C-alpha cells in the first residue's frame with residue numbers, strides 16, 4: 001500500500017469540516033487506494049467537541065484512515081503535512097459583512113502561514129476555505145514565503161457554481177450546460193458574477209447567456225444579488 005498522505009483540516013470541530021472529513025476519509029478526495037493520516041486543528045475551547053468528531057470518525061471505521069491526531073497546536077497539526085484544508089476561521093455573525101472579519105482572520109491566517117512555513121513540507125498543497133477565502137489565501141501565502149505561491153488555492157468554486165446554477169435553473173437546463181461564467185472580486189457584497197462571455201446549450205444549440213435568458217433586468221439585478229456577494233450576506237443563509 002502507498003505511504004500515507006498527511007492531511008490537515010483546520011476548523012475541524014466546525015460544520016464544514018463535519019462533512020468534509022468524511023469525504024476525505026472515505027477516499028473521495030485522494031482516491032480509494034491512498035492511506036491517510038489526519039491531523040485535526042481547532043482552538044482550545046473546542047477540544048471537547050473535536051474529540052467528539054474523532055469518535056464519530058472512528059465509528060465510520062474508514063479503512064484508509066491510519067491515524068487521527070486532534071490538536072490545538074499549529075506545530076503538531078502542520079508538521080510534515082502534504083495537504084492542508086484551512087477551513088477554520090472567525091464566523092460571521094448576523095449584521096456583519098465579510099470585511100468585518102478581516103482583522104480577526106488576518107491574525108489567524110498570518111499565524112497559520114508562519115506555521116506552515118516552519119513545519120509543513122515545502123511541497124504542501126494548501127486549500128483555503130475559510131472566507132473571505134481569496135484574501136485569507138493571500139495572507140497565508142505571504143507569511144509562508146518558502147512555500148511556492150502556486151501551492152495555495154482559494155476555494156471560490158462555490159460562487160462560480162452558484163452563478164451557473166442560477167442561470168441553469170432560470171433557463172431549465174442542467175448546470176453543466178452553462179459555460180464560461182467568470183467570478184470577479186472578493187467573496188463579499190462586492191463580488192461580481194460575469195456572464196458576458198458565458199454560453200448555454202439549449203436543445204443542442206449553443207447560445208450566449210443573455211440571449212437564452214431573455215431578461216437583461218434579471219441578469220443585472222436579482223442574479224447578481226443572489227449569485228454575487230454571498231448568501232449569508234444577502235440574508236438567505238446565516
Ligand SMILES: NC(=O)C1=CN([C@@H]2O[C@H](COP(=O)(O)OP(=O)(O)OC[C@H]3O[C@@H](n4cnc5c(N)ncnc54)[C@H](O)[C@@H]3O)[C@@H](O)[C@H]2O)C=CC1
Nearest residue numbers: 011013014015016042043088089091108129130131155158
Ligand atoms: N469557500 C467556500 O466555498 C466556503 C467557505 N466557508 C467558510 O468556511 C469557514 C467555516 O465554516 P463553518 O464550518 O460553517 O464555521 P463554524 O463556525 O461551524 O466552524 C469554524 C471552526 O473554526 C474554528 N476556528 C476558529 N479559529 C480557528 C483557528 N485559529 N484555528 C483552527 N480552527 C479555528 C472554530 O472554533 C470552529 O470550530 C467559514 O469561514 C465559512 O465562511 C463555508 C462554506 C463554503
Ligand SMILES: O=C([O-])CC(=O)C(=O)O
Nearest residue numbers: 131229230231232233237
Ligand atoms: O462562507 C460561507 O458560509 C458560505 C457563504 O458565504 C455563502 O453561502 O455564500
